[in-house]
Amino acid sequence: METLKHIDLRTDPAARWYVKDExxxxxxxxxxxxxxxxxxxxxxxxxxxxxxxxxxxxxxxxxxxxxxxxxxxxxxxxxxRPVPVLVREMAQAFAIERSAGGDVLTGKPGDWLMQYGPGDYGITERARFEAVYRPAADPAA
Structure with missing residues (x-):
């Protein structure tokens, strides 16, 4: 399992904006x-x-x-609140710290890496992601 470090989805062409509705x-x-x-x-x-x-x-x-x-x-x-977040579907198992020195979360293939802000991450399982997240416009556009 790969442990992700120094990830910034703002520069990742595979990342997309989504918003939670829950x-x-x-x-x-x-x-x-x-x-x-x-x-x-x-x-x-x-x-x-x-x-x-x-x-x-x-x-x-x-x-x-x-x-x-x-x-x-x-x-x-x-x-x-309907705040857009950057997300990326992950093809392989992975781990990431929620924040620098914070709890380490693990994801499976098909789970989504969430970036709420620089250095602020989460993971959402595929089924939950599909149930509560919707595509959103790029807030900078």
Whole structure:
């Protein structure tokens, strides 16, 4: 399995812009801990969001990032803001740090590498990607 380093999808001709369209269930951590997601460990601090997606997948979002990316719908229910992200479907198994020195996530062939910003990555399994992501226009265009 290849561990990806210094990846920047902004310069990758195979990368495309997509946007997530999903309503999620959220609880906020009372104390630090770790959640085992399908792609690897997600460590969290008190106050961070523990998210359960429409497909049943669970992951963690830091409180700062959560507040910038999600809007409240009802108590414990949020909807993501339609922010385009760069993605690339991966042909081989791979691993990448969520951020420098952060949790290491692993993906299988057919999973999607997500780049939310420079040095800020995620992985989305193929079935989940197809269920909640839609093509988007290049925000710079």
């Amino acid at each position: 309503t999620v269930q959220v609880t906020f951590a009372a104390e630090p801990g770790e959640l085992a997601s399908r792609e690897g460990p997600n460590r969290y601090a008190a106050g961070d969001a523990i998210v359960t997606g429409a497909t049943g997948d669970r992951w963690v979002v830091s409180r700062e990032r959560f507040d910038a990316r999600y809007l409240p719908v009802a108590p414990g229910v949020y909807r993501n």
